[in-house]
């Protein structure tokens with residue numbers, strides 16, 4: 085019997101998270117895999133210490149990169165790897181990985197580095213971004229989810245307002261894909277295959293996230309969309325991921341999630357990602 089851990093963030097509580105974990109745990113049971121739910125905060129102190137009875141694998145459903153690296157340093161395979169989780173969690177790192185691999189994305193400008201005690205006290209760089217992007221454009225904090233740290237700005241005054249509100253958090257600026265207003269396609273990829281996809285639409289907001297009021301519809305991917313989603317996963321080395329595609333004239337990758345909230349995919353498409361995740365992991369071990 086294989087044994088693994090499902091490492092989750094102990095501070096994220098509530099139904100939304102518990103449902104996902106129970107889907108993974110019950111799939112493990114079906115496959116006769118012993119899967120222990122471990123809160124990352126219970127694993128403090130693990131750095132440099134040998135784990136007495138290490139698991140054969142870890143499904144890493146957290147974003148604590150240092151913990152992920154500490155587990156990998158002990159020879160435990162992680163799904164997804166520390167490297168992948170780190171790239172996907174940081175939208176600026178994702179943009180670089182996509183650009184290096186030639187994955188099509190909206191034009192993106194990374195804000196320069198500042199310091200927590202200083203913030204963005206000089207906005208000259210905004211003029212350069214305006215030349216490259218023109219209004220309206222999107223501002224995204226490098227770390228964020230559920231559309232909560234993504235802003236659409238129409239004028240310099242709005243841009244300055246958003247930047248001063250989020251300062252000193254790191255952010256990027258991105259071309260707004262008008263044709264995709266309030267819409268995107270969530271493609272769930274496991275082991276290099278697109279296993280479920282849906283169109284997400286919000287009529288009242290430019291952000292289509294379900295948790296932000298978007299509605300999901302069944303959606304058949306074009307060959308081009310599928311190829312772009314698979315290329316995005318390859319660029320970040322993801323075993324599994326939720327890829328957000330924007331509906332431009334040609335498909336563009338908006339972002340990639342290394343621990344996608346696949347309950348909304350299950351509700352819309354009937355496809356349970358945990359089944360594919362376990363198939364993939366058991367094949368890899």
Ligand SMILES: Nc1ncnc2c1ncn2[C@@H]1O[C@H](COP(=O)(O)OP(=O)(O)O)[C@@H](O)[C@H]1O
Nearest residue numbers: 190228229230231232259260261268291292339
């Ligand atoms: N460049 C863009 N052009 C048009 N819509 C966008 C763009 N970037 C993001 N969006 C919309 O905002 C949503 C949230 O952005 P995303 O980058 O996926 O952040 P999050 O991690 O919060 O989901 C997307 O699903 C999409 O609907």
Ligand SMILES: [Mg+2]
Nearest residue numbers: 230231328339
């Ligand atoms: Mg998203």
